[in-house]
Amino acid sequence: MSHFGITAIRWNADRTEVESCMVHAIAKDGETFVLTDGKSMPFSNVASLIVSGDNVWVMEQSGADTYDKRCAVQVRGQHEYLFTEDNSLFDLPEF
DSSP: OOEEEEEEEEEOTTSSSEEEEEEEEEEEETTEEEEOOOEEEEHHHHHHHHHTTOEEEEEEEOSSSOEEEEEEOEEETTTTEEEOTTOGGGGSOBO
C-alpha cells in the first residue's frame, strides 16, 4: 500500500468535475513525512490508485514548504468522480 497527496487540481471545461490532480508520493525521511516531486495525473488514474488499495489525501499548504494532511480522497460510482467528506479537494488551488 502506497501513500499519495494531492496539492492542486485542474477542473474540466464545465468546472463541474476534477479533470486532473497534482499527485505526490508521500515518503518517510527519518521521523518526517515529505512529499516527493509531483506529477499531473488524470482523475481516472487517481481513482485507480484508490480502488487498488493505495491511500490518497488532500494536502493543504501550511507554510513555504510544508503541508498538512487533510481528508482522504474517495471514489464514487464506477471510477466516475473523486470526492472528500469535507469538500477539501475543491478548496485546492488550480494548476
